[in-house]
Amino acid sequence: MSTAPTVYDVAERSGVSIATVSRVYRNPDSVRAQTRERVLASARELGYVPSGNARGLASRSTGVLGLCFPDYSDPDAESEAETGAGDEADDDAAMLYSDQIIRGMERAARRHGYALLIAASLKGGPESQLAKVAGRVDGFAVLARTVPTEDLDVISRRQPVVMLAGPRESDDLDHLDHIETANTDGQRELTRHLIEDHGLRRLAYIGAEESPDVAARFRGHAEACRAAGVPVSDAPDLRVAMMTQAEGARATDELLDRPGPRPEALLFANDQMAVGALHTLERRGVRVPDDIAVTGFDGIALSRLVRPTLTTVRQPMRRMGEEAVELLVRRLTGQQGKEPVSMMLPVSPTRRESCGCT
Amino acid sequence: MSTAPTVYDVAERSGVSIATVSRVYRNPDSVRAQTRERVLASARELGYVPSGNARGLASRSTGVLGLCFPDYSDPDAESEAETGAGDEADDDAAMLYSDQIIRGMERAARRHGYALLIAASLKGGPESQLAKVAGRVDGFAVLARTVPTEDLDVISRRQPVVMLAGPRESDDLDHLDHIETANTDGQRELTRHLIEDHGLRRLAYIGAEESPDVAARFRGHAEACRAAGVPVSDAPDLRVAMMTQAEGARATDELLDRPGPRPEALLFANDQMAVGALHTLERRGVRVPDDIAVTGFDGIALSRLVRPTLTTVRQPMRRMGEEAVELLVRRLTGQQGKEPVSMMLPVSPTRRESCGCT
DNA sequence: GTGAAAGCGCTAACAC
DNA sequence: GTGTTAGCGCTTTCAC
Numbered sequence A, B: 001m002s003t004a005p006t007v008y009d010v011a012e013r014s015g016v017s018i019a020t021v022s023r024v025y026r027n028p029d030s031v032r033a034q035t036r037e038r039v040l041a042s043a044r045e046l047g048y049v050p051s052g053n054a055r056g057l058a059s060r061s062t063g064v065l066g067l068c069f070p071d072y073s074d075p076d077a078e079s080e081a082e083t084g085a086g087d088e089a090d091d092d093a094a095m096l097y098s099d100q101i102i103r104g105m106e107r108a109a110r111r112h113g114y115a116l117l118i119a120a121s122l123k124g125g126p127e128s129q130l131a132k133v134a135g136r137v138d139g140f141a142v143l144a145r146t147v148p149t150e151d152l153d154v155i156s157r158r159q160p161v162v163m164l165a166g167p168r169e170s171d172d173l174d175h176l177d178h179i180e181t182a183n184t185d186g187q188r189e190l191t192r193h194l195i196e197d198h199g200l201r202r203l204a205y206i207g208a209e210e211s212p213d214v215a216a217r218f219r220g221h222a223e224a225c226r227a228a229g230v231p232v233s234d235a236p237d238l239r240v241a242m243m244t245q246a247e248g249a250r251a252t253d254e255l256l257d258r259p260g261p262r263p264e265a266l267l268f269a270n271d272q273m274a275v276g277a278l279h280t281l282e283r284r285g286v287r288v289p290d291d292i293a294v295t296g297f298d299g300i301a302l303s304r305l306v307r308p309t310l311t312t313v314r315q316p317m318r319r320m321g322e323e324a325v326e327l328l329v330r331r332l333t334g335q336q337g338k339e340p341v342s343m344m345l346p347v348s349p350t351r352r353e354s355c356g357c358t
Numbered sequence C: 001g002t003g004a005a006a007g008c009g010c011t012a013a014c015a016c
Numbered sequence D: 001g002t003g004t005t006a007g008c009g010c011t012t013t014c015a016c
Helices: A007-014 A018-026 A033-046 A052-059 A073-083 A089-093 A097-111 A129-136 A149-155 A183-197 A212-228 A245-257 A271-284 A317-332 B007-014 B018-026 B033-046 B052-059 B073-083 B097-111 B129-136 B149-155 B183-197 B212-228 B245-257 B271-284 B317-332
Strands: A064-070 A115-121 A139-143 A161-164 A177-181 A203-208 A238-240 A265-268 A293-295 A312-314 A342-345 A348-350 B064-070 B115-121 B139-143 B161-164 B177-181 B203-208 B238-240 B265-268 B293-295 B312-314 B342-345 B348-350
Touching (some): A007 A033, A018 A033, A052 B129, A064 A129, A097 A115, A097 A317, A097 B115, A115 B097, A115 B129, A129 A149, A129 B052, A129 B115, A149 A161, A161 A317, A177 A183, A183 A203, A183 A212, A183 A265, A183 A293, A183 A348, A203 A245, A238 A245, A271 A293, B007 B018, B018 B033, B064 B129, B064 B317, B097 B115, B115 B129, B129 B139, B139 B317, B149 B161, B161 B317, B177 B183, B177 B317, B183 B203, B183 B212, B203 B245, B245 B271
Parallel strands (some): A064 A115, A177 A342, A203 A238, A265 A293, B064 B115, B139 B161, B203 B265, B265 B293
Antiparallel strands (some): B312 B348
């Protein structure tokens, strides 16, 4: 792995100038075939590969798009741990959000000739992965709430940034492009379904604290309740810290142990919690959906694997990745005006067994 | 997006030299706190982010690892298309190999402070994605048969490269590090199970042409047959071009229509084909596993979703990604000797319904 | 603790 | 077609 050969080495070995070597790689047709072959030959002999760094520096573009997402490793490990024996589903069947988005972005990036740089953002500060990614790509997407707002603000001044999933955080970031899913619409429809089609009226909503996504979903829930004349509080009936299976299981116990009539339906702000609830309910001998309905949100693979299968709202994460890339590419090619773009992707309420359908 | 601010801008604005600005980002402690704050402040005001390219050029390292994988988009689209209505499983539940490997690599890379650059390799030539990736990373992994051997040969002279899945191709690449799974062992055990535990003797093996993985798997199959005195040919009973569901379905028809006694078991070289076979068998009214056993290979998520659930051999793709990163990092830090490493990861034969178990 | 200066390997005018 | 010459923005000795 001594020192990598450079244009100079190749130029010297093939008796041309470095400019010609460069041309062979950038625009082969601008070099006489014979010369080109000679250059390519010595490049091969030397083991020459153009330095992406030097190229990027000189040409001011990298041909790479990026994605920053939250460090899910902890919650993930946790959910794996408490899933318990016999249920390997979480381990490899469950595609995380980030996986889906990565896939979508990679596909779209490929179509446009870009590669994809991915990194989970750990710590903040100047040493953050965010800065690293930002410094190495032509533009990138960030999963909402992954990084401090102010950092994004700074970075978005020098390159296109698109925020994914999760509403606009504040007016400060109003100049950022932004793609979200129809959280409110999806939850409103699901709640309406429970009320009108299944005749349920005692609904309990469970979500995390301080999550804009949860807030949007709860808003839809509340709207549907009010529209149907069903009582609903101003906030979720129960708030958890992390939206994991463990927390969903615990929340279910707490809800069932509360005095007063048992809820007819448990509406969770995500699938993971709903799955945890399913476990708890089975343990307690409460039948789903006969005794109580359960719904989730997201449409993760696991939602189709559990029994009963989970009624949920599917989010088009893959498409979100694709749209993000399309938008970035448009920005980079100047096809997109100055105005910030705000896009809302439709979701798909999916009725399965846990609400009493089928 | 005008022109991005540089060290010079920050230096000037904060009244220090560019060296100091650089130090603030590389080694904050080597700068007096007061100076540091001043620099950071103007950086923030200017919207400064260090250029990864310039950094990489000057320091000769990128802090990025790479992965090149084959362009699966065609086969994937195909399998999605023919899956037909009502079966959305393929669409978002099925994690592809590459997804699993990406996840494994990303996790491991993160632990070591690296980001991950991923790219599907399309065309060959100097313009290939391979060269692009190679030029932008400190080291990378390649899914077997993704790129021409000679290209790898050249590149591996200047940076660590590890081949994933699939045996050594040739002696030319003997100096490359290499991680594979125990294809032969896994298939041998599965075939043995069918013969000894289920008493089956008329086995048909279906695999692709020219795939080293298939060759290794078939080898295990043949060994198990011979060890049990079961007749077996020198090659798979049927060879397909692509290992898709469609081909698996077609192959099943062909096999069942052949004259002579019907096979007691269909052993496919991957899960996708086996799933296709399941569809065909159901259509023809052949019961699985009562009338015929079916097995796959890989352990994709879909294998657990189909009915009957598919007996298969699970490959630890995620772990493969992790091991690849560990190996690359060891190479980069000089912790790994000069000798090429060759690693074989164990697989997990997984007995489910389609072979008659459970 | 901070500054000055010499590259890192390539691209992009601009000449020839 | 091909060569010359400046940088691109940073890191890195080596002085001070």
